[in-house]
Each structure stands twice: as structure tokens, then as C-alpha cells.
Amino acid sequence: MLRAGDMLAAYATGIFPMAEGRASDDIFWVNPERRGVFPVGGFHTSRSLARKLRSGRYEASLDAAFAQVVARCAGRDETWINADLVRVYDELHATGAARSLEIWDGKALVGGVFGLTIGAAFFGESMFSAATDGSKMALAVLHRLLVAGGFRLFDVQFLTPHLASLGAVELSRADYLRRLQPAVRGQARLHSGGASSGAGSRFSTGASASGMTQESAQTS
Numbered sequence: 001m002l003r004a005g006d007m008l009a010a011y012a013t014g015i016f017p018m019a020e021g022r023a024s025d026d027i028f029w030v031n032p033e034r035r036g037v038f039p040v041g042g043f044h045t046s047r048s049l050a051r052k053l054r055s056g057r058y059e060a061s062l063d064a065a066f067a068q069v070v071a072r073c074a075g076r077d078e079t080w081i082n083a084d085l086v087r088v089y090d091e092l093h094a095t096g097a098a099r100s101l102e103i104w105d106g107k108a109l110v111g112g113v114f115g116l117t118i119g120a121a122f123f124g125e126s127m128f129s130a131a132t133d134g135s136k137m138a139l140a141v142l143h144r145l146l147v148a149g150g151f152r153l154f155d156v157q158f159l160t161p162h163l164a165s166l167g168a169v170e171l172s173r174a175d176y177l178r179r180l181q182p183a184v185r186g187q188a189r190l191h192s193g194g195a196s197s198g199a200g201s202r203f204s205t206g207a208s209a210s211g212m213t214q215e216s217a218q219t220s
Helices: 004-011 047-054 066-074 083-095 134-148 161-165 173-184
Strands: 016-019 027-030 034-038 044-046 059-062 098-105 108-118 121-129 153-157 169-172 202-204 216-218
Touching: 004 016, 004 083, 004 108, 016 083, 034 173, 044 047, 047 134, 059 134, 066 083, 066 098, 066 108, 066 121, 083 098, 098 134, 108 134, 121 134, 121 173, 153 173, 169 173
Parallel strands: 044 216, 121 153
Antiparallel strands: 016 027, 034 153, 034 169, 059 098, 059 202, 098 108, 108 121
């Protein structure tokens, strides 16, 4: 049986668990030769995405619907998240090591991302989108909070065209490990930064799209 401590220890050395599928009971450990990361401060926010974030229509929250975000990610037709992983994510969330960021359109949950934190490293596990750009908005807001909170590493496991379009890059295993060790030994804090920044409190997505001094804007 997979244990929460084993997962954190593995991530701290560059390894992470996956399952063959939702119905599989087996967990295997992955140590990729190439690793996807977002350079902290290098998220690409297109003009159209920035307009959507500033529109006033959407709100974000931290840890307001962790179980729902994990369930949405695990509910896709093709997924590597099985029941054992869901159980461990829940255990880690209870300790504060697993976090989620949600995007809301009124009462509707339209996007989200969840992952693990160790020191000043954030390890993105999965994301979902229930509306156009839902996952992009979640990543944009999360990235902004990671920068503000002093994080040094934003791991996304594998580089995909979708993530590359937002600024993610690929590192060799050796380069990744050189960046990983100081990050997991560092200190950082993931919070909304607002006056009401308790878990579950909603805040405007617009803050992540304004004054992009540490993010690069591109024409969409």
C-alpha cells in the first residue's frame, strides 16, 4: 500500500508514482530522463488569457474544493490516478502538503489544478478544465502565487504542447536534480495574499493578470 511519507520522500529525490489507470491496483515509480517545469517567473500569459482573468467574471480559491479537483482530474476517460493515489492525496491534503487551486464562474467550478509542496518546490499533479481556458486560468493564478510566495521550482512532470505554449520547458534529469535539491530545502508559502486569505476564501483572478513584471505577455 502506498504511504504518504513514501510519496513525499520519492518526490524529494525526483521520482513520482503513477498507476496504469483508474481501475488498476498497481503503482509504478517514474524517474523521467526529461522533466517538464515552469521557470518561476516565466509563465506566458497571452493577451486573451489576461483579458479573461481581468474580466471580473471569475474568482479563484485555494483548497476550497480539493476533493472535487482531484475527482475531476481522476474522472477523465484516460487517467493515471487510481483509488490508492486519491487516498494518499487526501492524507497529504489533511497535513497541508497537497494543495489545490480552483477557478469559479459563480457557483460553477470551471477549472482547477492540484499538487504537492515540499519546501520551496511545487509539484503539479494534474489539472482539469470544465470551460474554455479553465485550466490555463488555474495555472496562471497558481504561478503568480508561487512567485509571490517564494517558490523556486514549479514541476509539471512531462512537457506537453499545451504546457509549452504557456512557457513550460524541458530539463534533463541531471539539470532537474540540481534545481530540485535547493528547492526542497528552501522555504516558501502558498497563500492568496489578500486580506481574507484563509483556506477556501475566494479572490479575484485579475491580480494574476495585472502588473506582469515577473511574467511575460505574448500576443494571442
